[in-house]
Amino acid sequence: MAILSVKGVNKRFGGLQALGDVNLDVQENTVHAIIGPNGAGKSTLLNVLVGKLIPDSGSVMFDGQSVLGRKPHEINQMGISRVFQTPEIFGDLNVMENMLIPCFAKRDGAFRMHAIESIRHEKDMIEKAEEMLAEVNMLEKREMQASSMSRGDKRRLEMAMCLVQEPRLLLLDEPTAGMARADTENTIQLLKDIRTKRGITMAIIEHDMNVVFSLAERITVLAQGTPLVEDTPDNIKGHPKVREAYLGEAQV
Amino acid sequence: MDQIIVQILNGLDKGSAYALIALGLTIIFGTLGVVNFAHGALFMMGAFCAVVTSKILSASHKVVDPTRTDFLGNPMQVDTFYVQDFFGMAAGQAIMDWAVPIAILFAIPVMILVGFAMERGLIKHFYKRPHADQILVTFGLALVIGELIKYFFGANPIQTPAPPAFTGSLDFGVFLGYEANTIMYPYWRLIYFFFSAIIIAAVFAFLQFTTFGMVVRAGMADRETVGLLGIDIDKRFTFMFGLAAAVAGLAGVMYAPIVAPNYSMGLDFLVLSFVVVVVGGMGSLPGAVAAGFLLGILESFASMPVMVDLLPGINQIIIYLVAIVILLTRPRGLMGRKGVMED
Amino acid sequence: MLGLTKKDSTLLLVVFGLVMLAPFILNPFPEGSAMAQFNAGYPDLMQRFLIFGIFAIGFNLLFGLTGYLSFGHAAFLGVGSYAAIWSMKLVTLNVIPGILLAIAIAGAFSLLVGFVSLRRSGIYFSILTLAFAQMSYALAYSVLTPITGGETGLQIKNTDNPLFGALNPGEIGRANLFGLEMNSSFELNVGNWLFTFNLGYYIAAVFMLIAFYMSIRIFRSPFGMMLRAVKSNQQRMNYTGLTPKRYTLSAFVISGMYAGLAGGLMVAMDTQVGPERMFWTASGEVVIMTILGGAGTLMGPVLGAGFIKYLENIVSKINKDILHEWFAFLPDGLEDVLVTMVYPFVGKGWHLTMGILFMLVVIFLPGGLVEGGQRMAKLFRRNKAADAQDAASKPAE
Numbered sequence: 002m003a004i005l006s007v008k009g010v011n012k013r014f015g016g017l018q019a020l021g022d023v024n025l026d027v028q029e030n031t032v033h034a035i036i037g038p039n040g041a042g043k044s045t046l047l048n049v050l051v052g053k054l055i056p057d058s059g060s061v062m063f064d065g066q067s068v069l070g071r072k073p074h075e076i077n078q079m080g081i082s083r084v085f086q087t088p089e090i091f092g093d094l095n096v097m098e099n100m101l102i103p104c105f106a107k108r109d110g111a112f113r114m115h116a117i118e119s120i121r122h123e124k125d126m127i128e129k130a131e132e133m134l135a136e137v138n139m140l141e142k143r144e145m146q147a148s149s150m151s152r153g154d155k156r157r158l159e160m161a162m163c164l165v166q167e168p169r170l171l172l173l174d175e176p177t178a179g180m181a182r183a184d185t186e187n188t189i190q191l192l193k194d195i196r197t198k199r200g201i202t203m204a205i206i207e208h209d210m211n212v213v214f215s216l217a218e219r220i221t222v223l224a225q226g227t228p229l230v231e232d233t234p235d236n237i238k239g240h241p242k243v244r245e246a247y248l249g250e251a252q253v
Numbered sequence: 254m255d256q257i258i259v260q261i262l263n264g265l266d267k268g269s270a271y272a273l274i275a276l277g278l279t280i281i282f283g284t285l286g287v288v289n290f291a292h293g294a295l296f297m298m299g300a301f302c303a304v305v306t307s308k309i310l311s312a313s314h315k316v317v318d319p320t321r322t323d324f325l326g327n328p329m330q331v332d333t334f335y336v337q338d339f340f341g342m343a344a345g346q347a348i349m350d351w352a353v354p355i356a357i358l359f360a361i362p363v364m365i366l367v368g369f370a371m372e373r374g375l376i377k378h379f380y381k382r383p384h385a386d387q388i389l390v391t392f393g394l395a396l397v398i399g400e401l402i403k404y405f406f407g408a409n410p411i412q413t414p415a416p417p418a419f420t421g422s423l424d425f426g427v428f429l430g431y432e433a434n435t436i437m438y439p440y441w442r443l444i445y446f447f448f449s450a451i452i453i454a455a456v457f458a459f460l461q462f463t464t465f466g467m468v469v470r471a472g473m474a475d476r477e478t479v480g481l482l483g484i485d486i487d488k489r490f491t492f493m494f495g496l497a498a499a500v501a502g503l504a505g506v507m508y509a510p511i512v513a514p515n516y517s518m519g520l521d522f523l524v525l526s527f528v529v530v531v532v533g534g535m536g537s538l539p540g541a542v543a544a545g546f547l548l549g550i551l552e553s554f555a556s557m558p559v560m561v562d563l564l565p566g567i568n569q570i571i572i573y574l575v576a577i578v579i580l581l582t583r584p585r586g587l588m589g590r591k592g593v594m595e596d
Numbered sequence: 597m598l599g600l601t602k603k604d605s606t607l608l609l610v611v612f613g614l615v616m617l618a619p620f621i622l623n624p625f626p627e628g629s630a631m632a633q634f635n636a637g638y639p640d641l642m643q644r645f646l647i648f649g650i651f652a653i654g655f656n657l658l659f660g661l662t663g664y665l666s667f668g669h670a671a672f673l674g675v676g677s678y679a680a681i682w683s684m685k686l687v688t689l690n691v692i693p694g695i696l697l698a699i700a701i702a703g704a705f706s707l708l709v710g711f712v713s714l715r716r717s718g719i720y721f722s723i724l725t726l727a728f729a730q731m732s733y734a735l736a737y738s739v740l741t742p743i744t745g746g747e748t749g750l751q752i753k754n755t756d757n758p759l760f761g762a763l764n765p766g767e768i769g770r771a772n773l774f775g776l777e778m779n780s781s782f783e784l785n786v787g788n789w790l791f792t793f794n795l796g797y798y799i800a801a802v803f804m805l806i807a808f809y810m811s812i813r814i815f816r817s818p819f820g821m822m823l824r825a826v827k828s829n830q831q832r833m834n835y836t837g838l839t840p841k842r843y844t845l846s847a848f849v850i851s852g853m854y855a856g857l858a859g860g861l862m863v864a865m866d867t868q869v870g871p872e873r874m875f876w877t878a879s880g881e882v883v884i885m886t887i888l889g890g891a892g893t894l895m896g897p898v899l900g901a902g903f904i905k906y907l908e909n910i911v912s913k914i915n916k917d918i919l920h921e922w923f924a925f926l927p928d929g930l931e932d933v934l935v936t937m938v939y940p941f942v943g944k945g946w947h948l949t950m951g952i953l954f955m956l957v958v959i960f961l962p963g964g965l966v967e968g969g970q971r972m973a974k975l976f977r978r979n980k981a982a983d984a985q986d987a988a989s990k991p992a993e
Contacts (some may be wrong), residue, residue: 077837091828094718112842116819385665393955400948404940566739573727
């Protein structure tokens, strides 16, 4: 069952056809990677998926509802969580507060005037946050200011913040971009654990082939704004067209 | 129709001042990325350069004139001006009359130095700090400058007249085919307009036609890349700040005869100049200039008696209303670059 | 206690103590002594501490937590004042309805201004609030003169006859709290010391303590956490399913209501109002207070307001004679030099001193007095720890 269904999406910027007739289905409970050389349209596609860009034509359906032009908080409430290239967390707040915010958001919605309650009395929320922090081994760091953590830890925290809201789809935007080897390995392991433990659907836009082939169950290759091939990792590995797209010429 | 022309002319001098201040503000914001709440104070300092020059040139001492006596029968003590002692009666008088234009020569180096000092001493430490901090520290600086001026020059406006040669009005209407005396425009204000136009043109020419200017424009578009290219953008920024300060100062010097300089000028003009910059589009130099003139003229139209009767007080608030409307409907202003400061 | 943590309760109690005992604490010097000019324990000044404290506490909820810098809050103070005085002219001289009306009207006005201004963020937002502030000032000064009295402002006149005033014709009404006159004072003489207990002051104190308590609750609430999230990362907030704008607007309105309360209290103490209350530099003053005290902290705005208002009172009173008194022990030449050097910064030069102080704080101690206090405490603790370490390491020798 396709949880995310992209049909016939086109987007033109002036003279450039950034996305041409993109069709893509992300099946529930799979890890679907979207790869492609620079300029292939990955970022553009992502921006369409999160409602930031409205395509010239086509549809993007999530769970049967259109995603196009929706505000970010609506996207989240539909069940899509997003992990950014550079970890987006609340740097000024401590780890525990970072984790509490998505908990409150999930329970209370986009806005609630809870100015009289005290956080320390919200036992349920605190428990939920602590559970999640424990799951990603960050409970001891709960008092740490988020901005002072390593990039790997920030990435961990960000993913945990997404997961605590129990999203239907986790969108990852080049999650290992700019990471050192060790951090990348940790992130891959983290994602694998999340996958096995929670059976969550993931769509990953990625550059690092190592990450892609460790995690993906299905791969879509974009080139020049349009899907080239969509298949299993094994079939993609040796695919001549894919190599051509990346290297620019056929290799025998 | 003649009324419309009169109003347009009326708006030109204030508009010129707005345009010059906004130009400097935009240079600073565009190149350095700094929000400078002390810019109005720089304008004010220029105006006080004129005051100081005037005071220095009219310094006098008492000389005993044996040929005359005062009412007590003692030899008269006459105020004689140093410049007249030095250059003779006629030339001395002329020098004193022309104090304001002479002040330009004095103001340029002073304001450039002030700009350098401000940038090196204060502003450069705030490049990396958030805009709110920049606003706060320059706001503090504006307060301090205003208070210092109040301390040295008192709280009252100081009349600084233009050279007598320019005190009359030009019969503008005659050029346009109207009857004599229908459209009169004071000479000095006309000169101010041309003066500003020249400065604006010079700044644009500098940015457009010199290598230095090209680098600055590149820095305005993308500071990081310019830095990566190994160009020492810091020194250029200091220079640009000095230039912006000088532009604001010059706008102030020549404005002194139009509005008597006083210590609250800085803050008065500050709010308006930011409004102008925002309407023109933050980061757009042509926008700043265009918006300056536009808003000056608009303010002038709103001051017409017929308008004030219709909507009392409209002249006070028209600029703010326009700013609010523009900020809401077209946040990048009339000519701002897309993506600058957009939400 | 009252739903607060131990630490916060202690803080509240300390503030409560300070405020209630202020007539004593602020008048430590006997009347007629040389230092008597440094006394601050008279009703006018003490009320101003509280009123600006309230103003700053509210402003801090917006600027300190969300980071949105508004230069327009003086407009809400002014609107509150105008509302209060009209209530006292038309309805009743009892201050309570006036104050409540002030809060309500200022809140409504800030909702309007906030809604429009928050369409943009950052510097655009600040300039929008600036534009609104100046517009309000201009409107009060020359456009809405029937309502605002224009340049001269409004005050209680003998022609006013409030609905529930029970005034004789020609009598000038006096602000009161259910019959008790606001400026009724009780003076206590203990030896050479004079302590004044003023009803108006204590009414303001009650409001201020409630306002302070509420700010603590807001700081410790999920709402307060969301406000800090706004300052930290709006994008992450959005993608977590929250709407930062609504949170910020709420903070804006709450701070507007605080400003309205301050304005209403100002009128209750001193039944007059003029448009200068709304000039944007008055907004600048509350900005300075909040930052000087420590933006984003609980005590910061209170400290800042007290500090600025106290210094303003003291420094403004220092003149050349007093300076000469101080430096009299020095040889004449040196004495004159020092007096000339210090003179620009005192008396009417108070604003200069305030401006310089403000700049120094922004440059070197952006966390204000609270940060300064914390740093000093750390130094103190480190010295203690070093001493303890020394004592511990000695036997090992």
